[in-house]
Structure formats: C-alpha cells, structure tokens
Amino acid sequence: MKEKILTNVRIIDPSQKMDEIGNIVIDEKGKIKSIGKKSGTSKSAEKIDLKGLVAIPGLVDMKAFVGEPGFEYKENFRTLSQAALAGGVTSIVTMPNTKPVIDNVSMVDFIIRRGRDKAKVNLFPCASITRQMEGNQMTEFGLLKARGIIGFSDVNKTIQNSELMSRIMNYASDIDVLIMQHAEDYELAKNSCINQGEVATRLGLQGVSDIAEKIIIERDLSLLSEFPCRYHINQISSKNSLNVIKKNKSNGIKFSTGVSINNLSLNQNDIGEFRTFLKLSPPLRSEEDRLSLIEGIKNDLINVIVSDHIPEDEESKRLPFAQAATGSIGIETLLSLSLELYHNESLPLEKIIKCLTINPAKILKIDKGSLKEGSDADICIFDLEKPWVVKAEELKSKSKNTAIENRKLQGKVKMTLLQGEVVYSN
C-alpha cells in the first residue's frame, strides 16, 4: 500500500481530545503516521482532499447480530460488514445467539475463520455467558477468552439465578473477562412486548414496567460490590435505572453502561398503530425516560451507544404485535441517527463520538476507537450537514426492518477506511 494523506479534514478524536482541521498521514502498513494540524506531508503519498468533511475513528459497535450460523437468511458476514462500513462502523462486537449458540471453543474458531473470509470489518465475537444461553451453567470463560472471545453476553436473555450470577462475577473477576448483562426480570416481563403505561393500555398489549430492568441492575450491582469484575449493562432504557446507576457510581462501584440509539431517539408513541419494527427489547419508553438517557450520557453515567442491530426477515415482523419478532436493524444508521442528537442540540458532538469510539474500545480493552499515532487507520469520514432520508430498500442489510423508515436525518458517511484502505465511499 502506498502512503496516504487525508488533507484539510476536521479531525475529531476524543481519545486525544482533538478537534481541529488538519491532515492525517497513513503509512504503508495502514497505521496512523501523524495526525493534526501540524501533521507533515510527503510528495510520494496519495492525497485525498477532504475539505468540509469530518474524520473520526471508525465506530465501535458493541452490539450487533450477524446471522451466521443458522440465520443466514436474516444477515450474513458479508451483508453485515457492507452495512457497517456504509455507516462508518469498522469494529463490531457480534452476539452469540446464533444457531448453534456460540458457547464453545469449536464455534469460536468457525466464527473467526468465517468472519475473516467474508467480512471486511474488525469482528470481535462474544460468547454466551451460560451454555445454550439457558441461564444454568457458565461457559468456559478462560478457554473461550484464549481463543479470541472478547466478552460474554446472553444477548437478550438475563441470568435470573442470583447465585449463579454471583459465581459468574466471582469467577470472571479472576480471569479478567467482560460480562455483559441484559437487565430484565423474567417474571415481571412475562408476555410483555411494550412499555407499561397509557400506550400499552390503548393498544391492548401486555406492558412491562421499568422495574423489571431496575431490579436486575440493583441485584447485579449489589453482587458486584462483593465480586468486582468487568461488568457492563448492555442497554438501559429508563430514568429509574439511571438513578440506580448514579447511586452506585457515587458509591464507588465500577461498571459500564450502554444504551441503544433507538432508546435515545424514539419513544413509545412512535409505535403508533402496531408498528412491529419498533418492538424492541428493552422497549421504547416514555419521552421523560428518553430525555433522562440523554442526560445520562451528558453526565457520563452511560458510556456507550450501540446500534442493537437485529436483522429480522419480513415474515417474522408481519404478525400481530405480541407475536412479532423483537428488534430492528441499525448499524448503518447508527452514526447519522446519533448526529441527530447533535443537530437538535441534545448532546455535544465530541460526547456522541466518544460513546461510539474510544469508550466502547476501552470497555472491551481493544486497541480501536482512536486515531493516535501508531494505531490502525480505521477512519470514518462524514459530511456533518448532509441531509438525507432513510429508505429501507437502500440500506445494505439483508433484512430491512429499520425502526426509522422515512426519517429525515442530517449527516452521512462519505468514506470509510479500514487499516488505511478505502473500503467504502459514496
């Protein structure tokens, strides 16, 4: 590869507190050679003028589902990576709820090989916390970690058994693995498909109170004070949960928290008359909850924004709401929808980018999410102002279940680089 210089670009890199117009020099090995306004230039290098555009570290998405193996008709490595790169995401943490579940070493080898052959992004696979994600027996954390598993998650399932959870934390603390919990009490959430409240009452649907989320977070954080391990709450959705997090953080408990871009940008009223693409877990809640989550990001109580990319085929969504599949795609629109929070003055730009780059990288302990000299030149270049309309059929995912069909957004990815190579541009 020839040396590359990206010139006249506004560089925002929260990992080095940088927000300035300058150049990025990428060496032959695809690493950042120098960056910023003082960055040098060389004659032999290939020049790309990016005047008027913004360059940030390639996004790190901590929660996405790739259909392989078992659900290739929903998404595969190729389509997921195309969608990701079109959205400026260069590192993806993939979920283990495939068929079969990624809960043993042989599956990890398969996933890593397959991802390497078919995907053009950095893939960081998760394994399940418990075998078959059944919440009974823990998986081989140590062996799985040695094979390249970056974290453990039962995805949309929760460890209900408190004793098992305490042992998981206790065991995990010794071998430094990341445990990611989906917080939902099963009994309280039974048969529910929407937030409890007026909307649920009107639609005649079984609602779930935010207490179902809060109660698990409270339990886990109590256990965590006894068994400190690397613990991450996948996605929170309510003000009540945030209050618990605030209290525990001020008591010195160490953990991290994520939120789905959907819960930051939509509320339960958007479900309208049974729009099943907005059936999500955790569910969309009230506007008050949404606003509190934004505050949570401002106050560093929430560290990560994820796409919670869940591709679902049309048939599993074209059902009565209670029976329809849960989840929406979102990896391609993650950045643009996040930028909406900047344009409507909810959050500063630097904060948004932090939650999409260096924060998840730090939690995962991976060398990504930064454009410091010497790091991989995974770069997302976007036009901050460009208006566009989300059209499901134009999205690159194999499944088209976007929760924000026809939404007018501002800000779009122009180019994505992976280790110095331009892997996407429009």
Add this chain to the structure above:
Amino acid sequence: MATEKKVTAIKNTPKHLLGIQNLSVLEAKEILTEAKSFIKLNRGSSKKLDVLRGKTQINLFFEPSTRTQSSFDLAGKRLGADVMTMNMGNSALKKGETLIDTAMTLNAMHPDIIVIRHQDSGAPNLLSQKVNCTVINAGDGRREHPTQALLDALTIINRKGNIEGLKIAICGDILHSRVARSNIYLMNMLGAEVNVIAPKTLMPKGIDNLGVKSFTDMKKGLDGCDIVMMLRLQNERMQGSFLPSKREYYEFFGLTPEKLKFAKKDALLMHPGPMNRGVEIDTKLADDINVSLVKEQVELGVAVRMACLKLYCK
C-alpha cells in the same frame, strides 16, 4: 339521540371498523341512527332485507364466541348477504402465520366484508392492510370491541333517551377488557362521564389518561351513576395470581342489590355476557327486568351489527 337528522360521515370504501378510537363522533352517531331503524325490523315478522344482496360476508373467528358470532351471522343474513362463518380454533400453531395466510386465501375469494375476532390486539389492523375488502373488528385481544360498545350505547339511548350528561360506571377486570376500552372511548365521545372500578391488580396503568376516573371502592365509584356496566371476570384470574379468591372478589366488587343502591335510584345494569353469576353479579339482580338491560343488549346487538355491515359495505 340529539340529531335525528341523517348524517353521512362514512363515505369511502373500503373502510374498516377497527375500533372506536378511529371513529369520529359523526361516524358513531351515524351508526347509531342507522341501527335504530333496524330495531323495529328485527321485532317484526318479516326480517329480511336485500341491502347486501350479492355481497359475501366472512366471519373469521380465532377465538370462541357465542353471542358476537351469532349476532354478526344473523345481521348479515337479515341484510341479504351470503354469510360464511369460519371457526379457526385456538391452537397456538394456528396463530400468526395463519392470520396472514388465511387473509390472502380469503381475499382471493373476493369477500366484501370480513368480520374478525382474534386473541391478539391489533390483528384486525394487520388484516386490513392485507385484504381489499372491509374489515370489521369483532374483538381483538384486550384492545377493542367496537360493536359491543355501540350496542351498549344504543341500549342506553333506547332507555335513557340520550348519553350526554350521564354518569356511567364500568366495573371489573378493566385490565384485560376490550369491552371496557371501547366503551370508555365511545361513552366519552358521546358526552358521558365515565368511572372505572376495579381492584388495583386489574386496573391498567395510565387508564386515567383515557378520560376516566378510577376507583377501587364500589361505593365511591358508583356514586351518582346512571348506568352500571359489569364485566366478566375470567376464572383463571381469581385463583391467587390477580386476586385472592372468588369470594373475596364478590365481597368487594360483586354487584349486589345493596351495592347498586350506591348508584342513582333509577340506575340500570348492563353486562356484555357471558355472566358469572355469584362472582361479579348477584344472580337475582341479573334477571331483574326492572334493572337489568342484559337481554336488550343482546337484542340490539343485531341491529347495531346490521348498521355497521350496511354502512361499511357500500
């Protein structure tokens, strides 16, 4: 009714009757006016009209039903439609996919009206997106049962002359009741004041935002009411999960002659049926023709459904 003048708010075809929430006041009044004209017809000896001659009506029932199904059946036949009733049973396997599959299959046979009853809230809405005939909701999950509310309104109008200014209490399992929801919307729309009375575990969250006052005490909730609507309480909800027991429920929420005295002197009693005698209602009270409108509700149900079929299947 306030306006006996013929209003024609329902114009476009195919239009669906999915819920009271989607109706305007004018539309609701038009249905009620139309229904009134059928009451006499139904009491006469010659009941057949040919308004819907040549039209095909399919009753698609995914949930068992006696009165709603037979009522729609009769209503269609009296208007001259060809009526076919399909009982789709309740098996879990038949859920979901079958709804869409069945819809497509039926649609290919060119029906003019599909009347649907389904255990999932929103199923009629989904169906209406897939077929190009009129869809009438005969009850979906716990969301809406519009024709029940309309027949309740007609029954009240028939007795009290008007709904505006009345105070109506709805008592029982509000949480799981589509009848309660549709009635709340319709009675509010027609100018009544609505109280809902239920034990806390059977009261849905956010109900106050629907324009009602909620009570857990029959005495307070029934105070000054002209109409008392009792709801059916299903057996499985009485055994400890929602309520401690049948007899405890009856003690506090069962309608007895004594409790009825909390309401106005001339208060009337309604029930969508089927009744659990001795659970939500005293058996003598249920049969007291001076108080109970239950039989009238069933009778006027046919008239209301005839009106809906006629107006929505132009």
